[in-house]
Amino acid sequence: MIKKKKLALILGIVFGIVLLDQVFLHFWLSQPDTNFKRSLDIDDVRQLIQAGKDARVTTILFDxxxxxxxxxxxxxxVPGVCIFLCHVIGPLTFAVTAAQLRDKPFFLSRLAQLGFTITLFDTSDGKRSHVFLFRHGSPLHLTVLDVNSAAGYLRQxxxxxxxxxxxxxxxxITKDAWDQIKVDxxxxxxxxxDVKIDGVDLTVxxxxxxxVNDYRDAHFIPCNESRATYYNLKHMKSETPDEIRFKHKAWKLLGKAKTILDQLKVPFWLSSGTLLGFYRQCDIIPWAMDVDIGIFIEDYTMRIIPEFEKRGLRLTHKFGRLSDSLELxxxxxxxxxxxxxxxTEGATVWNGGTQAKTGKKFKYIFPTFSLCWTEFLDLKARIPCQTEEYIRANYGPSWFTPVRQWDWKSSPPNVIENGVWPEAQWSDVIVVKE
Structure with missing residues (x-):
């Protein structure tokens, strides 16, 4: 009886390994690019980890x-069986920080001593960005992370x-992996x-x-400094003391809103005039007089208002309701x-607007968009990945030309009238506290 149980257990383990192998194999075969080597030599991984230890460089499994x-x-x-690392699709990716790679050159020389052929990639301004290591099996990939201490994030x-x-x-490299490393x-x-995977001591x-969730949404779009310089040379005049004070206060307000929403795990993005200032001049528009952000209604939480008020931000307007045209x-x-x-409505997304005196409703329509990261005045913030399409929808083809007179009900090219709130509902959908 005991022998039968042992046999069943062994068969179950073997079947599980075979099944897992088939899942990985099916995924690998479904990739559009199949010219790369599939096999990874586990000893290559061990040698990479050992080189890191010898040079006191932390190599983080980043795949x-x-x-x-x-x-x-x-x-x-299963002892002696490589289940995870040996089923790599494209090169196995590790991460090192740019500071360690710069300050400990012995790391790369040690890898060369161990028989690796090293291919280095740098950015246009000389920053090391990626390293590929070729030895016995498929290559190992080191992505180099630059630590941004001001905004508190890692840049690849x-x-x-x-x-x-x-x-x-x-x-x-598979097409998906290639797309991932071809963007910031x-x-x-x-x-x-520290963990052990397939018998190898790794840092994860x-x-x-x-x-994993962070990796999926990591696309970064830097501010275009050349465009900002051109705009400032062409359009900007000296800012008044009041405008300078406004920009500083607006930056502090945006930073506080980010802190609160990050703590609530509510994703937001720069919108309207704040997004235009970022995209056009890498700065806050000095005469805008407000800060604008967007949130998908699915991410709304009732904790937003009390958390903002707890931090000293006074609610002045609440328009609409959760199902229609909410605005705070x-x-x-x-x-x-x-x-x-x-x-979201079909192939478009929209946000609402409400005129407090009349109850008129307005709708601002945008093409669908995804979200990317950027750095805005030392703040890591989201923006629509399709930034210019978003801005053109909101401000039209002349978005690069500054406009100081702006009517929120008629100036945006993407605004349409959207009915009127019944007077019986005004106490619920038009809340003005000023």
Missing amino acids: PVILEAWHSNSDVA YALTGPPHNMAQVKQY RAYERLTTK PSDISTF SFKEENIKLDIFFFY
């Missing part, structure tokens, strides 16, 4: 597919370089922990679920923060 698979099946382990620069080097590594990316600062993010306005030091809530 979301492998981390997610292991995290979901961490109890699956896009892979760029000589065409022959790009062609060399592309053959080992940003991640939250992370802590790490402490919260793997959070890391807060004030701090006479600077207004408008929170526009966006609704």
Whole structure:
């Protein structure tokens, strides 16, 4: 009886391994690029980790597919069997910080001593961005993370370089992985922990679920400094003391709103005039007199109002309701923060507006968009990835030309009338506290 139970257990383990292998194999075969080597030599991984220890460089396993698979099946382990690391799709990715790579050059020389062929990639301004290591199996990939201490995030620069080097590594990378490393990316600062995967001692993010979600939404779009310089040379005059004070207060208000919404885990993005200022001049528009952000209605929580008021932001307006045209306005030091809530409707999204005196409703229609990260005045914030399309919808083709007179009910090219709130509902949908 005992022998039968042992046999059943062994068969179950073997079946599980085979099933897991088939899942990975099916995923690999479904990729559009299949010229790369699939096999990874586990000893290459061990040698990379050892080189890091020798040079006192922390190499973090940074591969979301492998981390997610292991995290979901961490109890699956068979001595002598490589289950996770040996089923890599494209190169296995690790991360190192730019500071460690710069300050400890022995790391790369040690890798060369261990038999790795090293291909380095730098940005146009000389910052190291990616390293590929070729040895026995498929290559290992080191993504170099630049620590932004002011805004508190990790920056990964896009892979760029000589065409022959790009062609060399592309053959080992799936289309999805190639798309990921061909754009700038940003991640939250992370802590790490030591684990054992397939018998190899590795360092991984402490919260793997959070890391995987962060990785999926990490696309970063930097502010275009050249465009901002051109705009300032063409249009900007000396700012008045009042305008300078406004910009400083608006920046503080945006930072406070970010802190609160981040704590509530409510994603938001720069919208309207605040987004225009970022995109056009990498700054706050000095005569805007308010701060504008957007939130998808699905991310609304009733905790927003009490948390904002607890931090000294006074609710001045509440228009609409959760199902239709919700809008909140807060004030701090006479600077207004408008929170526009966006609704999805077919191939468009829209936010509402309400005229307090008449109850008239308005709708501002935008093409659908996804969200990317940027850095705005030392704040890591989201923006629509399709930034210019969003701005053109809101401000028209002449968005680059400054306009000081703006009527929120008629000036935007994407505004349409959307009916009238019945007077019987005004006490609920038109709340003015000023």
